[in-house]
Amino acid sequence: MKELPKIYEPQKIENEIYARWEKSGYFNPDNIDSKETYCNILPPPNANGELHIGHASGYTVMDIFGRWARMNGKKTLLLPGKDHAGIQTQVVFEKKLQAEKGLSRQEIGREDFYKKTYAFCIDRADYMRSQEKKIGISADWSREKFTLDPDVLKTALETFVKMHEDGLIYKGKRIINWCPRCGTALSDVEVLHKETPGKLYFIKYPIENSTDFITVATTRPETMLGDTAVAVNPKDKRYSKLVGKNIILPLQNTIIPIIADKRIDLSFGTGAVKITPSHDPLDWEIGKDHKLEEIQIIDEKALITELGGKYAGLTVHEAREEIIKDLEKLNLLEKIEEMTHSVSICERCKTIIEPLTSNQWFINVDAKNFSLKKKAIEAIKKNEIEIFPNNFQKILIDWFDNMRDWCISRQIWWGPQFPVWYCTNSQLTTHNSQPKCSEPIISIEKIDSCPHCGGAVVQDENTFDTWFTSSQWAYTTLKSKEKDFEMFYPTNTMVMGRDLLFFWSSRMIMMSLYTTGKIPFKNLFFTGLVLDKDGHKFSKSRGNGIDPLTVIEKFGADALRMSLIMDSAPGQNSRLYEEKIETFRNFANKLWNISRYCLSQENFKLVEEISKEDINSEADRWITDSLNELIGKTNQLFESKQISVAADLLKTFTWNSFADGYIETQKIEKNDKVLGYVLDKLLKLWHPFIPFVTEHIWTLAGEKELLMISKWPAYEESKQAKTSSYFPFVLSLNKTIRNVRKEKNIESAKKIELWVETASASSEKVILENADFIKKSAGVSVIKFNEILIGGFIQRVVGECIIKIPLVGLIDVELERTKAEKEIANLEKFITGSSTRLGNKEFVSKAPEQVISQQKETLAKKQAELAELKKHLASLK
RNA sequence: GGGUGAUUAGCUCAGUUGGCUAGAGCACUUCUCUUACAAAGAAGGGGUCACUGGUUCGAGUCCAGUAUCACCCACCA
Numbered sequence: 001m002k003e004l005p006k007i008y009e010p011q012k013i014e015n016e017i018y019a020r021w022e023k024s025g026y027f028n029p030d031n032i033d034s035k036e037t038y039c040n041i042l043p044p045p046n047a048n049g050e051l052h053i054g055h056a057s058g059y060t061v062m063d064i065f066g067r068w069a070r071m072n073g074k075k076t077l078l079l080p081g082k083d084h085a086g087i088q089t090q091v092v093f094e095k096k097l098q099a100e101k102g103l104s105r106q107e108i109g110r111e112d113f114y115k116k117t118y119a120f121c122i123d124r125a126d127y128m129r130s131q132e133k134k135i136g137i138s139a140d141w142s143r144e145k146f147t148l149d150p151d152v153l154k155t156a157l158e159t160f161v162k163m164h165e166d167g168l169i170y171k172g173k174r175i176i177n178w179c180p181r182c183g184t185a186l187s188d189v190e191v192l193h194k195e196t197p198g199k200l201y202f203i204k205y206p207i208e209n210s211t212d213f214i215t216v217a218t219t220r221p222e223t224m225l226g227d228t229a230v231a232v233n234p235k236d237k238r239y240s241k242l243v244g245k246n247i248i249l250p251l252q253n254t255i256i257p258i259i260a261d262k263r264i265d266l267s268f269g270t271g272a273v274k275i276t277p278s279h280d281p282l283d284w285e286i287g288k289d290h291k292l293e294e295i296q297i298i299d300e301k302a303l304i305t306e307l308g309g310k311y312a313g314l315t316v317h318e319a320r321e322e323i324i325k326d327l328e329k330l331n332l333l334e335k336i337e338e339m340t341h342s343v344s345i346c347e348r349c350k351t352i353i354e355p356l357t358s359n360q361w362f363i364n365v366d367a368k369n370f371s372l373k374k375k376a377i378e379a380i381k382k383n384e385i386e387i388f389p390n391n392f393q394k395i396l397i398d399w400f401d402n403m404r405d406w407c408i409s410r411q412i413w414w415g416p417q418f419p420v421w422y423c424t425n426s427q428l429t430t431h432n433s434q435p436k437c438s439e440p441i442i443s444i445e446k447i448d449s450c451p452h453c454g455g456a457v458v459q460d461e462n463t464f465d466t467w468f469t470s471s472q473w474a475y476t477t478l479k480s481k482e483k484d485f486e487m488f489y490p491t492n493t494m495v496m497g498r499d500l501l502f503f504w505s506s507r508m509i510m511m512s513l514y515t516t517g518k519i520p521f522k523n524l525f526f527t528g529l530v531l532d533k534d535g536h537k538f539s540k541s542r543g544n545g546i547d548p549l550t551v552i553e554k555f556g557a558d559a560l561r562m563s564l565i566m567d568s569a570p571g572q573n574s575r576l577y578e579e580k581i582e583t584f585r586n587f588a589n590k591l592w593n594i595s596r597y598c599l600s601q602e603n604f605k606l607v608e609e610i611s612k613e614d615i616n617s618e619a620d621r622w623i624t625d626s627l628n629e630l631i632g633k634t635n636q637l638f639e640s641k642q643i644s645v646a647a648d649l650l651k652t653f654t655w656n657s658f659a660d661g662y663i664e665t666q667k668i669e670k671n672d673k674v675l676g677y678v679l680d681k682l683l684k685l686w687h688p689f690i691p692f693v694t695e696h697i698w699t700l701a702g703e704k705e706l707l708m709i710s711k712w713p714a715y716e717e718s719k720q721a722k723t724s725s726y727f728p729f730v731l732s733l734n735k736t737i738r739n740v741r742k743e744k745n746i747e748s749a750k751k752i753e754l755w756v757e758t759a760s761a762s763s764e765k766v767i768l769e770n771a772d773f774i775k776k777s778a779g780v781s782v783i784k785f786n787e788i789l790i791g792g793f794i795q796r797v798v799g800e801c802i803i804k805i806p807l808v809g810l811i812d813v814e815l816e817r818t819k820a821e822k823e824i825a826n827l828e829k830f831i832t833g834s835s836t837r838l839g840n841k842e843f844v845s846k847a848p849e850q851v852i853s854q855q856k857e858t859l860a861k862k863q864a865e866l867a868e869l870k871k872h873l874a875s876l877k
Numbered sequence: 878g879g880g881u882g883a884u885u886a887g888c889u890c891a892g893u894u895g896g897c898u899a900g901a902g903c904a905c906u907u908c909u910c911u912u913a914c915a916a917a918g919a920a921g922g923g924g925u926c927a928c929u930g931g932u933u934c935g936a937g938u939c940c941a942g943u944a945u946c947a948c949c950c951a952c953c954a
Contacts, residue, residue, distance in 0.1 A: 599913090
């Protein structure tokens with residue numbers, strides 16, 4: 001056996017191991033022969049940058065479940081991909097274009113811009129794929145998809161066609177969120193709200209044919225140019241007489257009505273609200289119900305339109321100042337109050353959103369023939385999808401309940417254009433003469449001329465919302481091979497960050513139910529956000545980012561994986577920092593050294609199965625039994641998706657039981673077969689978490705096949721002993737003796753005597769059985785039971801035994817007294833509590849038998865210990 | 878305004894059907910380079926489980942309320 005380095009060096013082996021996995025072909029489910037399948041479609045990162053720590057976190061979770069499934073013999077598919085990420089990528093690439101070539105997208109034109117952005121994405125995707133491999137994802141790269149791949153896109157567009165036929169899609173003028181900087185409409189979820197200090201302006205509107213006024217309060221006085229009504233609550237007695245009358249809108253001098261609407265809050269401002277249907281969502285709703293005119297006075301660049309009269313061309317801000325000045329001159333400004341209110345901003349560029357009416361494409365999410373949101377709610381309520389953490393279920397249902405129609409058109413260039421064509425003759429001909437030409441033509445294939453009149457056609461300028469394609473990802477990816485779709489859909493697991501709850505998970509559920517009639521995934525697992533040491537989000541502006549590749553280079557991929565999943569429950573945020581990663585680097589090294597020790601044993605090899613004959617000692621019984629128990633618990637925890645608890649359990653077993661306990665013991669009582677058996681199982685159990693180091697050790701141990709496809713350990717009930725092993729007692733006995741030796745500075749060559757007092761026959765038996773081991777490892781010459789020892793000795797309590805070590809002349813009476821007193825205090829506290837409980841009739845009558853007998857047993861034991869200790873204390877004078 | 882989560886050792890966090898004296902890692906103190914491992918080993922200190930009530934024989938765990946923090950949602954003009 002060649003000499004192995006003391007320190008595990010992940011940098012030297014990880015790439016090679018990944019290459020072996022890939023070459024083996026087992027990432028591809030086609031090469032696994034099984035009837036059972038497992039599928040996780042990986043969330044596609046935006047193909048415009050690089051991986052960040054959040055991606056690494058999600059990927060780790062997915063890969064852990066994936067590798068677990070594969071080792072359980074399932075045809076396992078982790079399907080990777082990339083997202084074109086419409087607006088975001090357009091913003092990123094425009095900046096790049098400007099910085100590198102000094103060109104705007106308008107200067108190179110739509111077609112060229114699209115081509116260049118596409119090439120950019122493909123390039124980034126290549127780089128990102130290499131990053132994903134570094135993390136160790138066992139994904140099938142032969143099936144990798146991009147949201148704009150022709151086959152993927154075709155399926156997505158077919159959904160659009162079908163939805164259009166089913167009447168779930170309409171194009172109409174509605175109020176939408178408009179980002180003036182991005183120059184596009186945004187859906188509700190793409191808008192953020194920010195509490196901002198502002199002013200509330202109270203403006204007097206003169207009542208027609210009267211000298212009276214009605215005062216309205218507004219934070220946006222400039223929108224009054226587009227007012228078409230003033231509304232009050234019908235229950236508001238202050239204004240009931242005015243409803244039905246008209247006012248003269250100042251500055252514009254138009255006549256508009258005073259209306260009653262129950263959506264108006266009596267308690268806010270003056271209770272009277274100016275209604276601007278074109279520039280406020282609620283006003284738009286009210287305007288629609290009252291059939292009010294819509295006057296667009298703000299354009300798509302956030303400038304006042306021609307309809308704004310003398311203010312035309314001003315920015316919103318300028319117009320506001322001018323209007324306030326003019327109102328003051330007219331003596332129509334009653335007062336200004338300071339207030340904070342929430343301002344809508346663009347999720348991508350933080351520009352203030354202008355609500356305005358615009359002609360956009362919408363999905364009706366609550367159609368009569370197929371209510372997307374109701375179907376989704378129904379599936380969730382029936383628990384067809386299990387959600388981790390479970391309480392996200394309610395949040396999701398609430399969100400669906402309040403969901404409004406989904407605006408799917410964007411006025412950007414990057415992304416799939418609507419497959420909709422208009423005949424250029426449609427505007428020239430009357431509706432009656434050529435009805436069909438005025439209808440839009442929906443066609444996935446490119447159209448050159450109008451099928452009705454042969455005239456020229458133009459394609460709809462709009463581009464799809466990114467989430468329109470992403471929401472179909474669960475099946476568009478699989479549908480490019482019909483066999484895959486049949487085999488893997490619905491998928492087993494979806495893992496995503498909690499920030500995607502509304503953006504993505506919700507829409508995937510809706511769209512999948514519509515298109516396939518089935519849920520997209522059976523399990524929906526949310527990861528929390530990864531934060532820095534102080535609990536802040538990682539961000540470029542804060543400069544606190546942790547680059548996954550740097551971490552991998554420094555500590556290894558295994559350490560990164562562990563640090564991302566440990567100490568975190570589903571949906572909970574977790575923190576990441578170097579010291580934490582270091583502890584898992586240290587753990588990988590520990591496992592490495594454990595293995596190094598094992599491999600250094602003569603004739604060592606990994607052992608798949610052992611029989612009863614192979615178990616020689618109490619230590620062997622204990623470790624194999626504990627291991628079996630560990631396997632059982634690990635499997636349960638995997639089933640319930642508690643991987644961090646499972647990893648914690650594995651770590652405790654590996655470090656404390658196996659390394660510190662069994663290996664130390666077995667240096668004296670060798671049993672390489674058990675050693676090989678435990679290591680075999682541990683490498684398998686650890687593999688999903690830390691695939692690189694385990695695979696490496698596996699190979700060094702002489703295994704020819706890959707660990708990645710080895711058989712996952714099964715709990716064997718028949719093997720499990722009825723009672724737990726006494727061996728931990730031997731270990732602690734040993735430890736206590738060694739500790740005494742150390743305290744008293746007894747040189748290792750000097751043997752000591754061990755006098756044991758115990759009423760427990762089983763303890764005595766165990767000590768006798770392990771006498772050789774105790775003698776050798778603790779330097780004991782002779783062991784005596786229940787004999788009277790006179791003279792100086794040190795006394796300790798171990799389990800059900802009092803041990804005495806004669807050490808004439810070496811006893812520090814003061815120290816011994818202190819120790820004894822402290823222990824006595826502890827015991828008395830426990831005994832008091834325990835006796836009180838046992839004296840309580842209710843406890844005795846109501847608690848389960850097992851709890852009571854256990855309590856009694858412990859109490860008796862502790863009382864005996866206490867008596868001994870008191871005797872001992874008395875002897876120490 | 879509505880909702881969710883958090884609150885356990887100096888720090889970061891586990892603790893899933895309520896049951897022996899509440900755990901881990903890091904940090905700290907003391908000792909040890911003993912041939913798997915100093916990225917380690919041994920020993921040790923450190924906690925009224927945010928607060929107040931309730932249910933229960935028994936509560937870190939269940940219920941109600943309070944406080945502080947974080948996040949999310951919302952058409953507060």
